[in-house]
Amino acid sequence: MPNVTSSDYWEAQDEALIRVIQPVVISAATKAARLAFDDLVLQFGAELGVSWDVVNEAAKAWAKDYTFDLVKGINDTSQAFLQDEIAKWIESGEPLDALLDALAPMWGEVRAEMIGVSEATRIFHFGNVAAWEESGVVDRYTFRSVRDDLVCPICEPDDGQEFPLDDTEHAPSRHTRCRCYSTPVLARKAILRMARNLFIAPISV
Numbered sequence: 001m002p003n004v005t006s007s008d009y010w011e012a013q014d015e016a017l018i019r020v021i022q023p024v025v026i027s028a029a030t031k032a033a034r035l036a037f038d039d040l041v042l043q044f045g046a047e048l049g050v051s052w053d054v055v056n057e058a059a060k061a062w063a064k065d066y067t068f069d070l071v072k073g074i075n076d077t078s079q080a081f082l083q084d085e086i087a088k089w090i091e092s093g094e095p096l097d098a099l100l101d102a103l104a105p106m107w108g109e110v111r112a113e114m115i116g117v118s119e120a121t122r123i124f125h126f127g128n129v130a131a132w133e134e135s136g137v138v139d140r141y142t143f144r145s146v147r148d149d150l151v152c153p154i155c156e157p158d159d160g161q162e163f164p165l166d167d168t169e170h171a172p173s174r175h176t177r178c179r180c181y182s183t184p185v186l187a188r189k190a191i192l193r194m195a196r197n198l199f200i201a202p203i204s205v
């Protein structure tokens with residue numbers, strides 16, 4: 001019987017958990033980056049001077065350093081369950097609520113919401129930032145709350161504010177059960193370029 005009150009036991013558990021969850025985080029972050037990248041390609045097409053490989057590497061590098069604060073100290077069964085459910089959710093492309101519903105029977109609604117919302121939000125924000133940063137056409141993100149009565153006093157005043165891509169202080173999720181998210185802000189030069197393209201016929205070379 002392991003001594004569950006010793007900190008060594010929990011440290012070993014945490015390491016095991018990180019080994020299990022890390023591939024899932026890497027795949028979620030790169031998937032988020034892929035979606036953000038595809039969005040930018042739709043808007044800028046061949047003008048986007050960056051390849052998917054570069055974005056992919058950036059997302060992976062971020063995911064490797066991911067700290068997993070909120071999933072520390074959960075047991076083996078829960079680890080496997082979390083890994084399965086997050087993987088299924090990523091594949092399905094369903095909204096976050098679907099993930100939370102799936103996690104609820106195992107952890108109870110409160111804990112599922114706490115882990116699911118915060119982890120998924122963080123992974124998506126940083127996956128997106130990886131794509132936005134490499135794109136060269138996005139230089140900030142807009143912090144957005146869901147604008148309902150439950151938005152907290154930390155997040156509410158920052159709704160709609162813009163922050164540099166490397167600003168982690170305001171990056172969602174800001175705290176446990178924060179439901180805020182981020183959207184890209186196009187760099188001024190990218191907007192000017194789009195405007196030019198609308199009015200001037202492209203010159204073929």
Ligand SMILES: [Zn+2]
Nearest residue numbers: 152154155178
């Ligand atoms: Zn908040």
Ligand SMILES: [Zn+2]
Nearest residue numbers: 155178179180
């Ligand atoms: Zn929030």
